Amino acid sequence: MKGKFPTVASILLFLMMTISPVVAKPNSTGFDKYGYNYQAHIFKGWYPNYARERYVGDTPYEGVWYSEWGNIPEDLRGEFEVWYNVWLIMKWNDAWLSNKDRDGDGKLDRHWGYDSYTGSGAWLTNHQIGWYVGDDGKIHQWEWFVKIVAPDYMPVDEDDDGYDDVSGAKIIWGSFLVIQSVYNDPYGGYHGVEELVTPAGFGAW
Structure with a gap:
């Protein structure tokens, strides 16, 4: 194919509120086998591992850099999406998902x-890297970065165009806004910016 990787827009939709909840271990540090470091508010790993056991069971997926399909066997590719072999980095603040269990x-x-989440100041970023085979038969890389915030009001979309009438930002999951992609x-x-709302800093929301 030539052109935009076909499932980039849908990958984020799969993520939903998707930093996977976990049994609280407030004293644990470092990255777990799936790629989460809850104390540092970061996930770094292959896309399907973000959902932990729900997608990959007890054995995390091991992808392959600079490969469209990675380690998905050819005879199983009809059962899997190409986004399996996407490298994903998520970062978030304490309001999105804390590293504490205060309510027990x-x-x-x-x-x-x-x-x-409304008014909590929660934010999330996604940085995704993937590959596809172009019309020239070669592997090509794409990258996507997005900032998402929870504003202090419920977004309004009276003209039903998918954008918040107040800020002009794209609405996602009903109550969140994409302020930069x-x-x-x-x-x-x-090349470059798809969405950019002023202000694009997290502190303004």
């Missing part, structure tokens, strides 16, 4: 001190 429910807290795919002819 055995899980790390979300939007602590608030009934919902950057997509680069040199072979496909894509």
Whole structure:
């Protein structure tokens, strides 16, 4: 194919509120086998591992850099999506997912001190790297970076265009906004900013 990687837009939709909840271990440090470092508020690993056991069971997926399909056997590729072999880095703040269990429910807290994410100051970033085979038969790399925030109000979309009428930002998951996205795919002819809302800093939201 030539052009934008076909499932980039859908990858983020799969992520939903997807930093996978975990039984609270406030004193644990470092990265676990799936790629999470909850104390440092970061995930770094292959895309399907973000969901932990739900996608990959007890054995994390081991991908292959500079490969469209990675380690998915050819006879199984109809059952898997090409996004399996996408490298993913997620970062978030304590309001999105804390590294503490203050309410004693055995899980790390979300939007602590608030009934919902609205007004909590929560934010999340995604940085994804993947590959595809172009019309020239060669492997080409794409990268996508996005910032997501929980504003202090419920987004409004009276004209049903998918964008918040107040800020102009793209609405995602009903109550969140995409304040910046950057997509680069040199072979496909894509370079730079897709979405940029002013202000683009997390502190303004």
